[in-house]
Amino acid sequence: MKTLLFLLLPFIGLSQATIKGKITDKKGAVLPGANIQIEGSYDGASASEKGEYSFKTDELGDKILSVSMLGYKPTNKKIKIEKGEIQQDFILEESINTLNAVVITAGTFEASDEKKMVMLKPLDIVTTAGGGADITAVMQLLPGANRVGEQEGLYVRGGSANETKTVIDGMIVQNPFFSSTPDVPQRGRFSPFMFKGTAFSTGGYSAQYGQALSSVLLLQTQDKVSDASSLNLNANLAGLSASYTHKGSVNGTLFYSNLAPFLGLVKTNIDFEKIPEAIGASLTINENLTKNSTLKIYGTYSDNVSGLRIRSFDKPAESSVFSLRNKNFFSNASYRSTSEDGNWVFLSGFSYSYNKDLIKTGNDKGDRFDERTQGRVVLNRLFGSEKSNTISVGAEYHAIRSGNIFNQFDLNLKDNYSAVFTESEFYFTPKLAAKIGLRGEYTSVIDRFNVAPRISLAQKTGQYSQVSLAAGRFYQTPEKNYLYLNRTLNYELADHLILNYQRIKDNRTFRIEAFTKQYGQLVFEKTAFFDPNPYRFPTGTSDNSGKGFANGFDVFFRDQKTIKNADIWVTYSYLDTERKFRNYAAQVMPTFASKHNFSLVYKHFIPTIGLNVGATFTATSGRPVYEYGSDLKNPIWTPSFQNLSLATSYIKQVKKHFIVLYATLDNVLGRKNVFGYRYSSDGKQRFEVQPLVYRTFFCGVSWSIGKLDRKPREATLDMD
């Protein structure tokens, strides 16, 4: 036996081969830890710190030697293994992954659960002091947004509020805010908790969207994540709500709001004839139909009433009542399916919305309504390494009806809007990406057609930094108030050019973006004299001779590292803008624009006692005001706006009960901010536009019952 072994031993030695080599990337950097293997056998080795490997094998003959390494494309080579030493080096190519892939960031500010390059997450929205858990209010703290205190909406880089469109799962939301009342800004209709992701575009956005000269706010609704049932009850100074989720897929919510307790605490600058009161309900169905397809349906209805006493600017002792009743219905259904191999993604959506405002101002009766039915289909084809490249084609169709009745006047509008678009996003290398898109639109009410190109590029400049560029043309159908009287108008347009630099490392983000925007074909109205009333109805003849520009830059810094459990963001935006539009007879800075916008947000979580505290400071330089009948040459300026807000919340879980208490104090310093001026009809008297209240206190409680294991941090801080 021993002799046999003895005889065999030399054979083993003789029949062995040694394979060795070096593994590097394309630039020659060594790749320690790479795995080298002879296919079908256990024989192989890991590359050393120097990227070198060496192993002995008995597997002689024609074999395949394969190499794999995390973050690189696997490769292999046919080799003939013979006794002795074989040298085989490999050069590996990087695969596209979250570590090395550049992301197009020019013009977009993304907040989502899934994307890695996130800036702001949905939870950040509700924990921001001064944001009031309102998506738009928090977006106003981001770079590019101009703060306007007396009206709702997002004013982006010199654009007016109606140049920003809110989009939910690809569908335009016609009435994203509660109906406007004079000089009292309204909240958004949607709770931040409905959405898994929020992308705020400050320009140069994708060809998938249109009809917004300045910006789109893209909201993506939550997916079904669990089968748990739960009940949530909320009470605060403005109302009550109850919400029940059945097995994670069906949610029903009822709410009643009444501002009486809130307004009772403080002295308001506006007298209410009827304290705002609302009742509403919503239903959400969220189901994963198969492994590769999902269906989401959302519907909501609300009915609001309010009445405010507005002083007469002509006879200051007198006042009249502005009363509003609003009925709003919004529904949205979307279906998504992915092919088995993941190469095709099909998206379709349908939405119907209806909004009616019954308005009485003194003895004048007004009645506004909007209705929009829209459908959308998009087909995406994914291809290339790690399916990182995409080609999309899509189409949308909207049937829009709107009307405005004012005493004896009855104005109506019917528009059929259709659009087709195609877009491709591809990686030349993991470090260089481009997105090219083209959008064509037809608007029946003006019988016009447009084609808008969009392009963006991004290049990684280091492991953590990148530059990105976006450019494109954007069209928008004129505002309906002009279309009621003039159907010969053409689209308004804007050309954007944006350059962005971003660096993200260790929970610190730095971002700087410069932009230039050229407006053309803006609607201009000839009037005999200048009337500064923003709520006026156009009366003069109109054409597309308006134009303008907006140039500027903004800086954003966020730090979640320096102070443990703290989150700090600092934003500064500079804006230089002028335009000739609406009833502006000359090209001047619009009244909603401000040159300097600054905000500082601080949040601190104290885990041991479950307490969250935060403060937000904002400052905005004065805005121009043009006096009644002025030639617009010498504006007067409002004082600068400043606000310091505090917020705190406390969370406690007892078995299946989860309780959140929260309180906010707005304008702590009690600064008497002025948003602008209103004039008497002879132009001789001037009145300040003041906030609803100078200093507000707000508090509430949220109570959830249900399966709530593993709930970390400020998870259900629902402040609505």
Added chain:
Amino acid sequence: MKRILLIVSILILKVSVLLAQNPNYAKAMEGLVTEIQSTRFGTTLQPQANKMERIAAAEKVEWLPNYWVAYCYMMESYVEKDDDKRDLLLDKADVFVANIEKMKVTNDETEVLKANIANARMAVSPSIRWMKYGSVVEKALENAKKINPKNPRITLLEAQGVFYTPEMFGGGKAKAKPVFEKAMQQFATFKPVSGMHPTWGEATAKWTLSKIAP
């Protein structure tokens, strides 16, 4: 007769090809499994992962090598500091879980592994990911319990879940203690099917209990 012999020998050849397993399989596995399970937390498992991956590539019908590659990458994700890289490591772990699924193999250990990976995903960004991955962990542990309620690793993961949940959310050390103790009892009587099967967890349970004890 010759023909019969030929057929028989072809059949034998075919069967043996089907069952062709490296004669070193069990030995190589046992050695490596011991190595993986005795590696101190914080030490890289990349070399072991590589070796295991080579075995997994050669033994296409065995779920255990795939289990251990996934396990190594899951553990490795806790050692890594860069969040993006942690996800990349877990993406790799998912590839091997998918391999096991393709073999139509499901048992208590593979379910515990899925829970483990979901936990690791959650650990990358807890406040954002708890919703998505919390329920994945729960579901996987539920499935595992249905198959083998006595598996101590199920109890260990449950105990860790309670331990790392802040007190105000119904977790905390005091509440975790009895669950860890239950896991310890289960570990005491647990017998693995073979030396290639997982036995890890007892040391972790013991260590955490020592942190809880006043």
